[in-house]
Amino acid sequence: MALGKAEMDQWFSFLGYGAIDAAVWFVGIEPGGDPSQRGTDQTLSLKPVGDDQVRWDPCPEPVPASQRLSLAWRRPLEIMAKLNGAPAGADLRVNWDQRWSHVMAANMAPLPRIRETDRHMGLDRQAYRDQVRTQRGPLFARLFNDRQALPQLRVMVFHGLGAWRHYQFGHQFSVEPEASWPSIPGAPAFKTVCDMGRRRVIVGPSLTRASRVSCDALTEQLRVWSRQDDDWRTTI
Numbered sequence: 001m002a003l004g005k006a007e008m009d010q011w012f013s014f015l016g017y018g019a020i021d022a023a024v025w026f027v028g029i030e031p032g033g034d035p036s037q038r039g040t041d042q043t044l045s046l047k048p049v050g051d052d053q054v055r056w057d058p059c060p061e062p063v064p065a066s067q068r069l070s071l072a073w074r075r076p077l078e079i080m081a082k083l084n085g086a087p088a089g090a091d092l093r094v095n096w097d098q099r100w101s102h103v104m105a106a107n108m109a110p111l112p113r114i115r116e117t118d119r120h121m122g123l124d125r126q127a128y129r130d131q132v133r134t135q136r137g138p139l140f141a142r143l144f145n146d147r148q149a150l151p152q153l154r155v156m157v158f159h160g161l162g163a164w165r166h167y168q169f170g171h172q173f174s175v176e177p178e179a180s181w182p183s184i185p186g187a188p189a190f191k192t193v194c195d196m197g198r199r200r201v202i203v204g205p206s207l208t209r210a211s212r213v214s215c216d217a218l219t220e221q222l223r224v225w226s227r228q229d230d231d232w233r234t235t236i
Helices: 005-013 072-085 096-099 127-144 163-167 168-173 214-229
Strands: 015-019 024-028 046-047 052-057 103-107 155-159 187-195 202-204
Touching: 005 015, 005 052, 005 127, 024 072, 052 127, 072 096, 072 103, 072 214, 127 168, 155 214, 163 168, 163 202, 168 187, 187 214, 202 214
Parallel strands: 015 052, 024 103, 024 155, 155 202
Antiparallel strands: 015 103, 046 052, 187 202
């Protein structure tokens, strides 16, 4: 499946699903699924965010009760629900639209693929890697640093340490060497790589593979920061 420049630009401008004004962004590795059955929604127009023109879907289609909710979506929704005091095991399909109005689920790399061994829509691996490095990394860094365009943003959680390294996102965020990253209490695999006071970056394993204990510890750290800042917009 060859992509033209216009189609490639559409994919690279798409952030993900949820609210652009969310306090917490969960940035995964890449979308999953069969690329032949997916496409960027043509109804989603480009919108200015600071100096960038980006697109996002405010709310994905509800997942039927007969289908499992993917961990890539379930874990961020669970974490935000727990921040709101919801009991464990709460039905995430209830208040679906409202849940997505308080979280952003984005991806470092924009193109989907079924298996990690697959090429991204037939693209040369090195060319695609370089394009992610030169376009997506700087994009997320600009959004993180733009306090005027995104004044409510408090935390970006990059879950996918291998992808963070592979696409050299650390270079864009100018973070310290990995050896100096402090761990989240109770979740040693999750590190606070940047803390600018009321705006932080966390890097860790994919939430699809992280343990329940680690996710609970990550939730607790977010709760500590939300109480410390006292201005997060998370109530559902």
